[in-house]
Amino acid sequence: MPELILLGTGAGPGVPSFFCSCPGCREAWQKNEYSRTRSGAALKTGKRTLLIDASPDLRAQLVREKISVVDGVFLTHWHYDHYAGLGELEYYVKLERRERLPLYLPPSAVQQFNGAFPNLAEVFSLTPWRFFNGYDFDGITLTPLPANHGVETAGLLVESGGSRVAYFTDTAGLPESSAEKVRGVDLLICDATFYGENWFPESHMSVDEAIELGKKVEAKRTILTHLSIHYSRAVTSEELEEELAEHPDVDVARDGLRLELL
Template sequence: MRITLLGTGTSVGIPMIGCACLTCTSSDPRDRRTRTGLMIEHGDRRLIVDISADFRHQMLRERVNRIDALLITHCHADHVFGLDDIRPFNFQYGPLPVHASESTWRQLRKVFYYIFESRHIGGGLPQITPHTIDEPFEICGLWVTPFPVIHGKGEVTGFRFSDGVREVAFVTDCNIIPEQSLQQMLGLDLLIIDALRYKPHPTHLHMEQTLAYIDRLKPAQSLLTHIGHDINFADASRHLPDGVALAWDGLKIDLD
């Protein structure tokens, strides 16, 4: 299994428009964060998790010429607004399987109404094959276990991926991880988890909370993502415990 951090930034992206803070003006490329997304490669199959408005740029940067499926954690703009940019893949390979929870589909059908209305024919619509997630399923040769996490008043889908040897979980956009979901996050080789900023936030984990979850779950390795501009790469990296690091755009982890 090979993991690529497609994007590691919070919803506004870093640098944030109009901001002159230390991180937004940093010359360290690891402080330049497109919106959060993940690619998992297994054999010759590629799975994408979340599709922000930066998806097109991320696919070009990583020179991706084919994807096999898309998983969506929740229907917030910074996780779905790149959906129309799957069309170049559709032109070559036809409809893309898209997996999301029932509540996420309810919102996706509103936001992307034009995809689902039969009177819109042709005209360059993204082509998808919708799948509703409610229990573990197999895709691209990986066993995927979905579990709910709390994101303010909403629910987000966290995912655990297994190739039978290595175990990875991706948990973005949440401020609380329910006890039952924590049980799905034990024994991990790699945890990729929300860490928005240092101060508490009503809908996201802040650094102290994220580190407390990591301390409890004890994954072999942890990467922090969905990072805002008050977390500066060089500064924050000096204070993180062993086995925990800030993710950055383009970071690749080979788990073989």
């Protein structure tokens, strides 16, 4: 059965972040299951494994999930917490795979890739993705849809035979064109960076806003991810899970969560 593995579920600073001692970070120091590496996912089709984003924690994520073969990378946008792990794939490609790894990236990020990683020109074969274009991976279709995040950013609609999953880690609400496409999805995996006040309403969402978005697009289930939990109002994951128990259709993501696709 194909599956989507949430490799990381934290916002840019990670949880715990090294410079913070809020209750959420203290909880993660004490209980490793509440730590959150930077956001990304792996789509396992049954034949191949495609990474969605490459966080700076990529190596530890692949080791943790025992993923030893990677067949491609799909970048949602060019922000450090989503692309910095590309460098982790250099030795895999040179020593093990021995042929270039397909890298799908935002058209506007090609120049930035070349500037940031001149030494990886031989490691990846670049394909700038196009919004609303479907990309087939072993019968599963990935469609990049516009997100509201300042820089050119995609969320992904993942469609397999029996399920539709929308993966939007970094977005402030959805443009109408994307909302239309994801209406009625089985699963909306959604940016919920902030607990309490949203400091960046142009580019991220709060927990409450993410829950609202799930209702608006009539998602059957909403999973909150890209959590910072220590910005405006600190909260522990245990508290958040307890609070959300009153929303049976909403779950808090955890690193390593596996979601089966029908």
